[in-house]
Amino acid sequence: MTDLKEKQVTTSAVTTPKRRISPFVYVIAGALVILALTYTLPPFRNYQLATVGAYFTVTAGLTVLTGLNGQLSLGHGALMATGAYTFALTQNKWLHTPVSFVAAILVTTLAGVVIGLAAARLRGPYLAGLTLAVAVVVPSVTSTFDEVFNSDMGLSVALDPPPGVIPMERWQAWLCWTGALVTALLLATLVRGRFGRDLRAVRDDETAARLAGVNVARTQVLAFVVSAACAGLSGALFAVLAQSVSPGAFPLTLSLFLVMAIVIGGLGRLAGALLGAILLVALPALAQSAAESSGSQHLEGNLALVIFGVVLVVVMLAAPGGIASIRFDFWRKR
Numbered sequence: 001m002t003d004l005k006e007k008q009v010t011t012s013a014v015t016t017p018k019r020r021i022s023p024f025v026y027v028i029a030g031a032l033v034i035l036a037l038t039y040t041l042p043p044f045r046n047y048q049l050a051t052v053g054a055y056f057t058v059t060a061g062l063t064v065l066t067g068l069n070g071q072l073s074l075g076h077g078a079l080m081a082t083g084a085y086t087f088a089l090t091q092n093k094w095l096h097t098p099v100s101f102v103a104a105i106l107v108t109t110l111a112g113v114v115i116g117l118a119a120a121r122l123r124g125p126y127l128a129g130l131t132l133a134v135a136v137v138v139p140s141v142t143s144t145f146d147e148v149f150n151s152d153m154g155l156s157v158a159l160d161p162p163p164g165v166i167p168m169e170r171w172q173a174w175l176c177w178t179g180a181l182v183t184a185l186l187l188a189t190l191v192r193g194r195f196g197r198d199l200r201a202v203r204d205d206e207t208a209a210r211l212a213g214v215n216v217a218r219t220q221v222l223a224f225v226v227s228a229a230c231a232g233l234s235g236a237l238f239a240v241l242a243q244s245v246s247p248g249a250f251p252l253t254l255s256l257f258l259v260m261a262i263v264i265g266g267l268g269r270l271a272g273a274l275l276g277a278i279l280l281v282a283l284p285a286l287a288q289s290a291a292e293s294s295g296s297q298h299l300e301g302n303l304a305l306v307i308f309g310v311v312l313v314v315v316m317l318a319a320p321g322g323i324a325s326i327r328f329d330f331w332r333k334r
Contacts (some may be wrong), residue, residue, distance in 0.1 A: 023188035027181045032310035034177045038170045046169040047241070048281050053176035054237035055277035057183045059262050060270055061230025066189055066259070067268025068196065069201035069223040071119060072127060077254035081247070082138060083235030084106040088155040088245040091150070097160050097240075101179075104236035105229050112228020116221035135255050139247040154246025157239050176237045184232055184270055199223060206317050218292070253305070260308050264315050265320030275323050283307050 034053075038046055058080055065071050082106040092098040115134060119127055142149040149155065162171035190196060198219045200208035239245050252303050261280050266272025287304035319326050 016107075020192075023185050023192075026188070027185045029186070030184075031177070034181075043167065043169045044326070047278035048169075048285075050173040050176040050237075050241055052277050053180035054174065054241060055232055055261075055280045056180045056274050057176075057237060058234035058282075059258060059265070059273040059276045060180075060183055060187055060232045061234075062258055063262040063265075063268055063270070063273040063276075064191060064199070065223050065227035066185075067272075068191060068199040068203060068264065069220060071220060071223060073119075073224075074125075074128055074132040074252075074255050074259065075115070076227070076258050077250045077252065078135040079108055079111060079141075079170070079228050079231035079248035080235035080238065080243075083238040084250070085142065085155070085230030085235075086232070086243045087236035087239045088157045090233075091239075091285055092158050093159065095158060101233065101236050103276065104170035105232045108232025108235070109225055109229045112225040113221065115228070117223030118169035119224055120217045120220040124145055132252075133305060135252050136246070138250070142247050152247060154249075157243045157245065159240065159243055160167045173243055175240055179237050181231050183233065187226070187230075188270060195219075195222070223334050241302050251258070256303075256307060262322075263321060264308075264312055266324030269322070269324045272322045272324035279308075279311070283311065293331055310317050 005156060011039060034049070041049060058076060062073065062076050081133055086107040087100045087104040087176050091097065091102040094100070113120055115130070118130055122130055133231065143151050156249030162168055191199065198209070198214045202216050203218050209219075210216050235250075238249065257280060258276075261274075262273055264279060265274070265276030284304045287307050315323060
């Protein structure tokens with residue numbers, strides 16, 4: 001009898017579902033950490049911290065699209081450029097930063113609707129080809145309408161001065177991380193609900209998902225729209241950081257780096273997107289230091305690609321699920 005009770009208690013303990021921590025807790029904790037860092041880091045580190053936040057905004061959206069819905073995009077750099085140019089044009093015309101952020105998100109979301117409608121009909125290499133074409137078309141548009149976009153020279157961004165005596169780099173970090181944390185909160189809430197279940201169902205088996213009542217085409221379009229909105233906000237944040245926008249800031253290699261970053265960090269996880277964003281800032285800085293040590297500045301761009309490639313191979317051999325999966329695998333084995 002005693003053994004039976006012990007067995008029941010043990011079984012109850014095993015089958016009791018784990019309480020999931022609310023995304024609000026993570027966001028509030030993250031906001032406090034970022035706020036503390038902006039007061040302790042020197043100006044250049046604050047700039048790097050802000051850059052991580054801007055990158056996280058786009059990698060979070062991309063990992064939802066690629067990791068949870070299975071749609072590969074090689075054109076998110078172009079979507080970032082769309083948001084950045086929209087922010088620059090509206091900011092220079094009206095000098096109203098909140099309106100410019102909203103405009104950047106709306107215009108890029110509209111682009112995401114168009115691309116998403118086409119992407120919902122395509123698979124594999126055809127989808128990759130479509131998004132790759134987007135990455136080529138956007139720089140061509142900026143060169144064709146040079147009276148609006150100032151061709152390769154790009155546009156300067158007239159920013160409102162930060163309030164009070166707040167240093168510009170600290171103000172930029174606050175703006176970037178406000179966008180990043182709001183993005184993380186919205187995406188975490190979305191993927192925990194029905195939208196997230198639909199995404200995974202479509203990724204795993206479209207036929208089974210359709211039989212279960214999931215509208216596959218609508219889910220795929222919505223995934224692209226959400227991801228494009230994140231890319232547009234990220235582009236606007238980069239315009240705030242650089243205070244200028246040019247085609248050279250959003251090359252095709254940026255789209256490739258974004259894909260590699262979410263794969264290395266851990267596909268389909270917001271924690272993986274954050275790790276990928278950190279790598280996007282840390283690895284080029286490491287490549288720059290290595291190029292300066294070697295005395296050849298021509299190595300810098302290529303060396304960053306080589307380092308990213310080596311890290312990608314090493315991580316895929318050691319942890320195929322990405323760096324973020326190591327923690328999950330560790331706790332699962334305990």
